[in-house]
Amino acid sequence: MAKWKILALIIVIVVVAGCTGQTPESGSQPSSRESGTFGTSPCEKLAPEDLGNKAWCNAIKNVDESFCESISSGGPIDLCYTDVAALKKDVSLCNQLHYCLVFIGANANDPSFCAKVDAQTPAGSGYRENSYQDNCYIEVALLRKDSSICSYLTDYLKQHCLDEISYKTATNLDMCKNLIYEDRTYCYTSVAVATKDISVCDSADSELISKSSCHDVMAAEFGDLSFCNYAQNSPYSDSSYFLNNCKTLVAMKNNDPSICETISDPLIKGRCHFRVYRFSKNLHRDINL
Numbered sequence: 003m004a005k006w007k008i009l010a011l012i013i014v015i016v017v018v019a020g021c022t023g024q025t026p027e028s029g030s031q032p033s034s035r036e037s038g039t040f041g042t043s044p045c046e047k048l049a050p051e052d053l054g055n056k057a058w059c060n061a062i063k064n065v066d067e068s069f070c071e072s073i074s075s076g077g078p079i080d081l082c083y084t085d086v087a088a089l090k091k092d093v094s095l096c097n098q099l100h101y102c103l104v105f106i107g108a109n110a111n112d113p114s115f116c117a118k119v120d121a122q123t124p125a126g127s128g129y130r131e132n133s134y135q136d137n138c139y140i141e142v143a144l145l146r147k148d149s150s151i152c153s154y155l156t157d158y159l160k161q162h163c164l165d166e167i168s169y170k171t172a173t174n175l176d177m178c179k180n181l182i183y184e185d186r187t188y189c190y191t192s193v194a195v196a197t198k199d200i201s202v203c204d205s206a207d208s209e210l211i212s213k214s215s216c217h218d219v220m221a222a223e224f225g226d227l228s229f230c231n232y233a234q235n236s237p238y239s240d241s242s243y244f245l246n247n248c249k250t251l252v253a254m255k256n257n258d259p260s261i262c263e264t265i266s267d268p269l270i271k272g273r274c275h276f277r278v279y280r281f282s283k284n285l286h287r288d289i290n291l
Contacts (some may be wrong), residue, residue, distance in 0.1 A: 104137050152164050196217055214232065
């Protein structure tokens with residue numbers, strides 16, 4: 003079954019996983035909105051060793067792809083160019099990055115961008131061998147909850163697109179019963195959001211990631227830290243990871259970097275500030291879990 007959220011997950015993983023590279027100094031002064039807490043630029047909030055993310059942050063701040071050039075191999079250089087391309091709405095910056103065009107189309111919430119995306123190259127994941135252009139139309143259809151956009155797709159993908167919109171806008175659990183594991187997780191989460199009932203998350207499959215993802219989406223949707231209690235009370239040894247991610251999502255929703263200051267790990271705290279900043283720039287493809 004398709005994993006249409008792959009681009010968003012890549013971005014989350016890169017921000018969390020750590021990056022390297024050289025970072026040019028920014029010559030501009032941060033605005034009050036960019037400054038976060040204590041009047042400091044969000045790029046300066048990143049840990050000193052987090053050089054790749056610092057360069058990425060400065061590229062966003064200055065809307066200048068030249069900052070991306072300093073990021074070393076293995077760092078988020080492609081994602082850096084993708085963000086600047088999205089901010090400029092300049093598809094030429096995408097070069098040969100197919101998912102960059104998908105990102106611009108989805109982030110702009112505009113299906114017309116999808117016509118510019120490669121319709122021949124398989125995306126490498128998903129239902130059968132859907133192309134990058136297929137993924138773009140599906141992303142925009144899901145963001146808009148607009149089934150008419152599915153009509154751009156061939157028959158088998160059109161039906162799958164319609165099915166995804168259906169279960170990702172589900173309002174009762176009966177709609178979730180006969181779905182496979184991954185789709186059922188999304189369906190439970192949709193019902194939890196629609197009914198504003200956190201207990202629905204605990205009805206999900208027993209795997210920790212299902213329940214944790216559901217709670218995270220609730221926290222992100224409503225900007226409420228109380229939804230992070232599940233992560234805080236988790237018996238698992240990596241509960242701090244789940245809690246910090248949940249706090250970051252609430253901070254993003256509320257555009258409130260002060261929440262990041264409650265995270266003790268300096269590396270994760272800095273990345274929280276960065277993710278809040280990205281979200282404030284309408285680079286929204288981070289939170290679709």
